[in-house]
Amino acid sequence: MPLNWRSTHEIAAMLFEKYDTLNPLSVRFTDLHKWVLDLEDFEGKPEESNEKILEAIQMAWYEEWLDEFGS
Template sequence: MTWHDAREIGEALFDQFDTINPLTVRFTDLHKHVLNLEGFAGKAHESNEKLLEAIQMAWYEEWKDEYGS
């Protein structure tokens, strides 16, 4: 996985943090969570706000499907 795999990352984050509403997670924390995912091969400096937002939205879609909102 790299920063451009928003859907896959979102699913992995939901698997790991399923009860957290992704919209409450700061981008600095999201960045750390992504870097710590098993199988993530991206580099810290390769991310940007647009990529983090796409990841957060993919995670939110997974969360919303489970918990509704």
């Protein structure tokens, strides 16, 4: 199923799977933007992203990370 910028939780799960030990809060939005664009099945356009969307993805990813590694 194709992903777009609104697929926050699906994107977060994929990023956690790919970068499982990395604390998402340490990731710059510029890197996060590129990593999302590089995900398989991602069909969103780069210009459709914004800080609010990237923050939502980062926080969903952080929740996944917390579930695994705790605070």
